[in-house]
Amino acid sequence: MYGAGLNLFQMPLFPFFMERLGAYTVDRLKTAPLYKRVLKEFAAVTLEFGYDHLFFPGGTRIRSGGIEQRLKKGLLGTVLEAFVSSRMAGKSRRYYVVPVTMTYHLVLEAATLIADHLQEAGKSRFIIIDDESSKPAVILDFVNRLLSMEGRVFIHFCEPLDPFGNRVDETGESIDRHGRRIDIDGYIRRRGKIVRDAQRDAVYTRQLAERIVSAYLDNTTILSTHLAAHLCFRLLREQAAETDLFEFLRETAFPLSLPLDPFLSAMAKMLGELRAMRERGKIRLEPLLERGDPLAILMNALKYFGVYHEAPVIERKGNRLFTRDPNLLYYYHNKLDPYRLEVAA
Template structure:
C-alpha cells in the first residue's frame, strides 16, 4: 500500500537553495490564485493588511505608515488590475521575507563546530585529544524514545517534528540530536527576533530556518507562511514546528496548541493524494525537550506572572540574547550528566493514529487503517474545511497527550513540585501571588522535604506505570536523599539566585518564582488529586483579611 510513498532522500534539504526560487514562485502563484477569486475578496485582503499595519505603526514615525494610509485611502478607487498588482507585490514581498536558505557548507561546518564548541564548554581544561570526541556531548544530552521508527520513516514520507518549547536553545539541541543520530536536518520557522544577532542569524539562515515576523498579524501573511510550509511538506522537506507557538511561559507542558501550521500537514497530505500518491506521506513526530534547568527560566516565569498583554509576549531581550548567559548556562548545566533529555514519541499520522515502521497507520486496537478513507467526499478525495479543521484539532489533542506521556520527570521538577505543593497545602487560603510573596524566614526541615518528595515520587511511579508520563533514571531509582541533593546541586549551579539552598537547619527557599516554574512541569497530571485534598483552584480564593 505504501510502495509509492513520496520519494524522499536524506539529502532533500541540501536542495533547498536550488529549489528556492521555484518554491517561492509556487507559493506566490497559489496565494495569488486563492486571494483573487472574487473582486470582493481581493479588496478585503488588501484592506485587512493596510488596516492592521496602520494600527501597528500608528504610534511610530515609520515612513511605511504613510504608504499604508495612502493604500487604505485609495483602495476604493483602484481598479481590479491595480489591486491585483498591489496584491502581487505584497505577496512577493512576504514570500521573500519568509523563504529560508540552506547551505550545505555551513551545515557541515556547523555540525562539526557545535559538538566541538560544546565539548570545549564541557571540558574547560583543554584536552585536544578529547576535543573531537562526540561522546562527551552525547553523555550530557540524552536522546531516547522512538528513534528507530523515526529512522525508518525518514525515507518513507515527510516528517513533521513537533517538540515542546521552553527555550530558544530548543531548536539547536533538537538539531543536534537529529545530527547525532544520523538524521537529516529539518526546516523550521523561527521568530524574526532570533535573527537579530548577526552570528546566530547567519547560521539559522543557512541551515533551513525561515523567518517568521510575529508582528504581522494579518491573514495574508499568515496564509503565506502556511502555504510556504505546505509547499515544503509536499516537496518532501522534513519540517519542525513548535506547536505551542511560543515558549511556555509558565514552565507547564503545552496544552493548547496553535493549529495553523499543523493544518498545513493535512493540506499537503490531501494534495499528495490528489496528485496520485497512494498514501498522504506525512508523519507527525511529537518530541519533548526536558531540561533540568531552563536558560530563560527567570524571564519566562516573570513574564507569565505579569501577563502584560500581547506585546510583552515577544521577548526581545532575555537570557538567550546574552552570550555570557548562554556560555554560563552551557558550561555549568550541560556539564552535568543527564542535564537534558530529548525524547522522541511514537510517530503519528495526520489523524493522530500510530504509524509503524512501514508507514502504515494503526487504530488503537492495532488494526491497519487506509487513511485515504478519512478524506472521501462521495467517492473522491477532497479537502473539506470544517471536517479538516476537526481532524487537525484531534491531531492536536493526540500531540498534547504524547507530550504528557513523553515528558521526562527530572529531579528539579520533582523536588520543586514536592515543595511547592507542600506550601500550597500549608497555606490553603493563599492565592498564587500571595504564595510567591510569602516571606521564607523559616527553612524547611530536610525530613519534611524528603517526606514530600517521597509522597510525590510514589504518585509519579503510579502514573508512570499507567504510561501517563516518563521518569528519569534518577527519579525512578534514586533514594529521596540522592534526589534532593541532586536537585540542590542543579538549583545552585546557574540561576542568579539558587532556587533552593541548604542551611544548617534544613532547606531554604531562595526563589519562589523559580520554584513555581519548575513545579509547573508536573501540573495537569492529576497528581494533586491523588494524595492531597483537592482544594479550589489557585488564585481564586482570597486571604480572609485581604
C-alpha cells in the same frame, strides 16, 4: 525546515546558525490574515515537496515551564492540507507527525520566561531580547557550568502519527487502536471523490492535537529539579492556602522555609505515585528518580539549582529548605502540574 521568530535573528550568536539550518523568519507581531495565510501556504507547499518541518505546536516555547497543553492548529493543520493536495494531484506521498519531548534540569532564561508568562506578555513576544540568553558571556558561563556537572538533555521521539492522529505500524500504514490497518484516503472522500472540506479538516486537526498532547504527557521525562520544585511549591502553598497564586507570588515575604524530614517523607510518597505512573506508561523518569532515594534526589536537585540562578531556587541550611525566588520555584514546579499529583505531608 522550521519557522524562527524574527527577533531571534537580532540576538548575538544566533543569526549565524539560523541562516544555515533551514530557518525561515516568522514575525509574531504581524496579525494580518494575509500574512498568516501565506505562512500556512508556504508550510503546506514545502511539505508537499517533501521537506520536513520542525516547530513548536504551541506557536512558541511554553513560557510557564509546564508541558504544552494548548496547541495552535494553524501550522499543525498544514499537514492535512498537504495530504489532501497530494491526493488530489494523484500522488501517494505519506505524511507523519512525530511528537518530541525535551527536558533538562535548568533553563537559562527561566526567570524571564516565567515573568513573561505571569504578565501575559508572552502573547506578543516570541523571543525575548533582554533576557539572560541575549548575553554571550552568560551563555558561555552557563554552558561551562553545566558541562562541569555532566548535565543531560533528555530527548524522546514519540510514536509517529498520521495527519488524523492515528498510530502507524512499522511499515508506515495507519492503524486503529486494535492494530487494524485503516484506509485514510477514505477520510477525505465524498461520494467516491477526494474533496477539500475546511470544517472536516478542522475536526481532524483537533483530533491530531489531542493525540499530540497525550503523547507529551506520557513521554516527558521528569527530573530531580522538577520533582523537588513541585513538592516544595505545593507545600509552601499549603502554608498560604488563603491567598491566590498571584498574591502569593507577589506579596508573600520570602525566603520561606520547610523542615527537611517532612519534605523527604512527602517526596517518598510522591515518588511512589510517579513510579506507578511510569509502570503504566503515563510518564517517564530519569534514572535517579526510578531508583534513587528521596535524599539523593533532593541533593541532586540542589546541586543543579546552585549552578546558575542568582538566587538558588531551593537551598538547604541545616535541617530546613529555603526558597528566595518564588517565580523561579513556580516555573520549575509547573512541569509536573498537569499530572495532578497528591501531596501527603
